[in-house]
Amino acid sequence: VQLVESGGGSVEAGGSLRLSCSASGYTLSSYCMGWFRQAPGKRREGVACIFGDTRLTYHSNSMKGRVTVSQDHAKNTLYLQIHTLRPEDTARYFCAADSCSYCSDGDCYTSGGALANKYRGQGTQVTVS
Numbered sequence: 001v002q003l004v005e006s007g008g009g010s011v012e013a014g015g016s017l018r019l020s021c022s023a024s025g026y027t028l029s030s031y032c033m034g035w036f037r038q039a040p041g042k043r044r045e046g047v048a049c050i051f052g053d054t055r056l057t058y059h060s061n062s063m064k065g066r067v068t069v070s071q072d073h074a075k076n077t078l079y080l081q082i083h084t085l086r087p088e089d090t091a092r093y094f095c096a097a098d099s100c101s102y103c104s105d106g107d108c109y110t111s112g113g114a115l116a117n118k119y120r121g122q123g124t125q126v127t128v129s
Helices: none
Strands: 002-006 009-011 017-024 032-038 045-051 056-059 067-072 077-082 091-098 102-104 107-109 124-128
Touching (some): 002 091, 017 091, 017 124, 045 102, 056 102
Antiparallel strands (some): 017 077, 032 045, 067 077, 102 107
């Protein structure tokens, strides 16, 4: 399983970005997939995720209304659209995949309650000024 993120960059506050996560080694519907972000000195934060092949989406309460997660099965790619970017959105954004039992508030979890992040990419940096 390999996940490769792209689409990050430096943008002005108020702008938008679409991040992509290209998956190989499996099909998207096999796992729950999602995005999380990590900024220096801050806690990891789940952003949005899709629950397996149900196509149900979950978005973090803190970013709800500004993010949309989607997937293209033909391209085996996961997307994250972020609108109205703010300086506090500056972080490295990661794509993750794993088997999961449930999702909530931007993250998916295994049956044991752990974050469903077994597979993850190297991330893509988003900087908002």
